[in-house]
Amino acid sequence: MDRSVMAAMLRDMLLARAFEEQAAQEYAQGNVAGFLHLYPGEEAVAVGVLHAAEPGDYVVSTYREHVHAIVRGVPPRQVMAEIFGKKDGISGGMGGSMHLFDRERRFLGGYAIVGETFPIAVGAAYAVAYRKLPEAVICFFGDGAVNQGTFHESLNMAALWKLPVLFVCENNHYQIGTEIHRHSAMVEVHKRACAYGIPAEKVDGMDVLTVHGAARRALERVRAGDGPQFLECETYRYRGHSMADPGSYRPAVEVNAFVANDPIAAAIHHAEPHYPSAEELQCVGPDCVHRFTEHCCAEGHLDPAAVEQLRQEVGAIVQDAAAFARQSPAPEMVDVQAAFLRNRRFETLMEDPQ
Amino acid sequence: MTELLYWQALNRAMDAEMAADETVFTLGEDVGLYGGTYRVTEGLMAKYGEWRVRDTPISENSFTGLGIGAALTGLRPVVEIMTVNFALLAMDALVNMAAKIPFMSGGQFPMPLVIRMPGGVARQLGAQHSQRLEHMLMNVPGLRMVVPATPQDAYWQLRQAIRSDDPIIVLEHELLYFSKGPMDESAVAPAMHQAMVRRRGSALTCIAYSRMASLALEAADTLAQEGIAMEVIDLRSLSPIDWQTCQQSVEKTHRLLIVEEDCRFAGAGAEMAATLQERCFYLLDAPIQRVAGMDIPTPFNGAMEAASIPRSADIIAAARALTAAA
Numbered sequence: 001m002d003r004s005v006m007a008a009m010l011r012d013m014l015l016a017r018a019f020e021e022q023a024a025q026e027y028a029q030g031n032v033a034g035f036l037h038l039y040p041g042e043e044a045v046a047v048g049v050l051h052a053a054e055p056g057d058y059v060v061s062t063y064r065e066h067v068h069a070i071v072r073g074v075p076p077r078q079v080m081a082e083i084f085g086k087k088d089g090i091s092g093g094m095g096g097s098m099h100l101f102d103r104e105r106r107f108l109g110g111y112a113i114v115g116e117t118f119p120i121a122v123g124a125a126y127a128v129a130y131r132k133l134p135e136a137v138i139c140f141f142g143d144g145a146v147n148q149g150t151f152h153e154s155l156n157m158a159a160l161w162k163l164p165v166l167f168v169c170e171n172n173h174y175q176i177g178t179e180i181h182r183h184s185a186m187v188e189v190h191k192r193a194c195a196y197g198i199p200a201e202k203v204d205g206m207d208v209l210t211v212h213g214a215a216r217r218a219l220e221r222v223r224a225g226d227g228p229q230f231l232e233c234e235t236y237r238y239r240g241h242s243m244a245d246p247g248s249y250r251p252a253v254e255v256n257a258f259v260a261n262d263p264i265a266a267a268i269h270h271a272e273p274h275y276p277s278a279e280e281l282q283c284v285g286p287d288c289v290h291r292f293t294e295h296c297c298a299e300g301h302l303d304p305a306a307v308e309q310l311r312q313e314v315g316a317i318v319q320d321a322a323a324f325a326r327q328s329p330a331p332e333m334v335d336v337q338a339a340f341l342r343n344r345r346f347e348t349l350m351e352d353p354q
Numbered sequence: 355m356t357e358l359l360y361w362q363a364l365n366r367a368m369d370a371e372m373a374a375d376e377t378v379f380t381l382g383e384d385v386g387l388y389g390g391t392y393r394v395t396e397g398l399m400a401k402y403g404e405w406r407v408r409d410t411p412i413s414e415n416s417f418t419g420l421g422i423g424a425a426l427t428g429l430r431p432v433v434e435i436m437t438v439n440f441a442l443l444a445m446d447a448l449v450n451m452a453a454k455i456p457f458m459s460g461g462q463f464p465m466p467l468v469i470r471m472p473g474g475v476a477r478q479l480g481a482q483h484s485q486r487l488e489h490m491l492m493n494v495p496g497l498r499m500v501v502p503a504t505p506q507d508a509y510w511q512l513r514q515a516i517r518s519d520d521p522i523i524v525l526e527h528e529l530l531y532f533s534k535g536p537m538d539e540s541a542v543a544p545a546m547h548q549a550m551v552r553r554r555g556s557a558l559t560c561i562a563y564s565r566m567a568s569l570a571l572e573a574a575d576t577l578a579q580e581g582i583a584m585e586v587i588d589l590r591s592l593s594p595i596d597w598q599t600c601q602q603s604v605e606k607t608h609r610l611l612i613v614e615e616d617c618r619f620a621g622a623g624a625e626m627a628a629t630l631q632e633r634c635f636y637l638l639d640a641p642i643q644r645v646a647g648m649d650i651p652t653p654f655n656g657a658m659e660a661a662s663i664p665r666s667a668d669i670i671a672a673a674r675a676l677t678a679a680a
Contacts, residue, residue: 058427060423089460090460091458091459091460091462092460092461093460094457094458094459094460094461095458095459095460099458099459101455101458101459101460101462101463102462103459103462103463108423108426108427108463109426109455109458109459111451113446113450116419116446116450116451118416118419119415119416119417119418119419119420119422119423119447119451120419120422120423120426120451121423122416122419122420122423123419123420123421123422123423123424123425123426123427123431124423124424124426124427125423126420126423126424126429127423127424127427127428127429128427129405130379130405130406130424130429149413149415149416150415150416150419150446153411153413153415153416153417154413154416154419154420156411156413157410157411157413157416157417157420160411161408338461339456339457339460339461340456340457340461340495340496342456342461343456343461343464343465343519343520344518344519344520346519347518347519347520347546348545349545349546349547349594350545350547350548350594350596350598351544351545351548
């Protein structure tokens with residue numbers, strides 16, 4: 001793989017981890033309210049898949065979508081400001097953490113009702129096919145979403161009309177607090193796609209290179225007109241479901257096994273047999289940098305100076321994003337009304353009274 | 355001026371908009387080859403092809419959601435839900451998605467989506483197929499809803515809905531599809547949510563919508579013979595409601611009767627009564643009265659079914675009582 005692609009993916013993974021840990025700190029300090037669903041542990045999926053996408057592709061995501069938005073190019077400042085509920089947020093403070101939207105970057109939203117990403121993605125893909133364009137739609141969802149009716153309804157329509165969608169399951173083994181063996185009769189999620197004749201593959205979602213390769217091949221098939229494709233990425237979230245969830249239902253041995261498989265370490269050196277401490281997981285910390293530098297040297301993809309530069313760069317970006325979010329003004333009720341009424345600005349609903 | 359059936363007027367509106375704008379397409383169960391359960395999409399598939407007239411599987415939540423995804427990416431979908439009863443399966447798409455996305459995105463995304471569906475009590479379709487759910491949809495900020503009562507309004511309001519960038523529900527009525535009325539395709543349409551005074555009167559104001567508007571006009575004929583001049587307002591829209599037209603009428607008549615097919619308890623009429631008493635309390639000579647559907651699931655038996663929703667005689671009796679009050 002091209003060294004610059006490698007560096008870009010590593011940068012985005014470091015940025016993703018640093019961003020989410022910063023968001024957690026802001027939450028702990030009371031700067032962020034509401035639900036906050038964080039992505040650490042799953043970075044290889046968003047980064048691997050979205051680095052295989054083209055700028056013209058559409059992305060539909062869930063409520064755990066900060067990283068998808070950032071990797072897609074939404075400025076971290078605007079993502080953080082939205083998480084803070086501020087006026088400069090990407091959704092003007094009207095959406096919040098779970099509802100990031102960016103029309104310019106074709107980011108069709110974070111959806112907070114499990115299973116909603118399927119019909120949205122299929123609809124966007126219908127519009128692409130309708131206009132006979134070479135674009136693809138990438139639909140993210142978790143293992144819990146596949147038991148919703150919309151999963152089956154939408155996969156059926158996507159396959160029936162050969163719509164250009166890549167379905168990406170982020171299988172982190174838990175629907176909130178219920179482990180997959182307790183919520184699904186069929187735990188091999190990718191096999192469900194067979195019911196609709198959709199080609200499906202399961203990959204190691206902790207390995208960004210594997211994810212990237214599989215996504216690239218799947219998107220090539222989508223663009224070639226082969227219809228929908230399905231990718232199951234087996235991954236793990238290090239944190240609880242949201243900041244309100246300590247994740248105490250998960251055995252420590254299970255968490256540690258996946259932490260050993262840290263995708264950020266794997267991005268540079270596959271299956272690093274190392275159990276990082278909590279501090280090390282916050283990859284803006286010095287120990288992590290040391291670790292990454294070692295790996296980079298070993299593999300020869302990047303030199304220690306380049307990794308250090310990346311670390312500094314993402315750290316500065318995240319600090320800047322947090323400072324920006326803190327200083328951004330809160331929206332006023334006039335902004336709320338403007339957002340609500342924006343689409344009817346050219347319409348007369350009723351005549352003025354005589 | 356020609357006379358057309360309500361379904362034919364809708365069909366012409368669809369045809370006109372599809373011809374004018376190639377981003378307009380329709381989808382739903384049996385809209386294509388079959389031509390639509392109530393013939394509204396008849397002939398359109400042959401003319402525009404299957405990508406623009408799409409027969410869907412029976413998956414209301416997802417094909418409505420598909421319309422939303424397509425609306426987000428530049429198309430103007432007209433989703434037909436076979437009846438309002440099935441829209442209950444699409445409530446997530448309607449309430450959580452269509453109504454929320456434009457707002458939650460900070461106004462970035464328009465939602466040029468139309469949902470067409472018939473509601474109301476028809477003839478002995480049983481409790482599951484005889485619902486009036488407008489009150490549910492009225493309570494969802496972000497959705498707009500029109501309720502055309504005539505072929506002319508059906509034509510105008512569907513065309514306006516398709517051109518709007520907001521999600522609009524066009525709530526039709528199963529018993530209106532085969533009703534006939536004058537239609538002039540070249541006439542200038544009133545604003546989409548404007549209420550219309552269908553009959554002038556001075557003794558009391560009756561506000562109604564959809565099928566109940568024609569029932570109120572029928573009752574007004576009888577009442578006129580008794581010397582009771584009932585003004586009849588066809589609301590045409592349930593969200594938003596043209597309060598100004600209603601208020602102007604009450605300023606003249608000082609008595610208000612609300613007629614709705616919806617169930618009485620927390621029905622559409624409850625909102626009308628609440629808002630109009632706030633606006634008109636000191637103008638009123640008597641308490642606002644409602645003639646509404648009974649608060650029961652619709653009985654199958656024909657006579658019981660008819661008795662469970664307002665009939666002309668019920669409107670007449672209520673108008674007499676209201677005008678007799680001191």
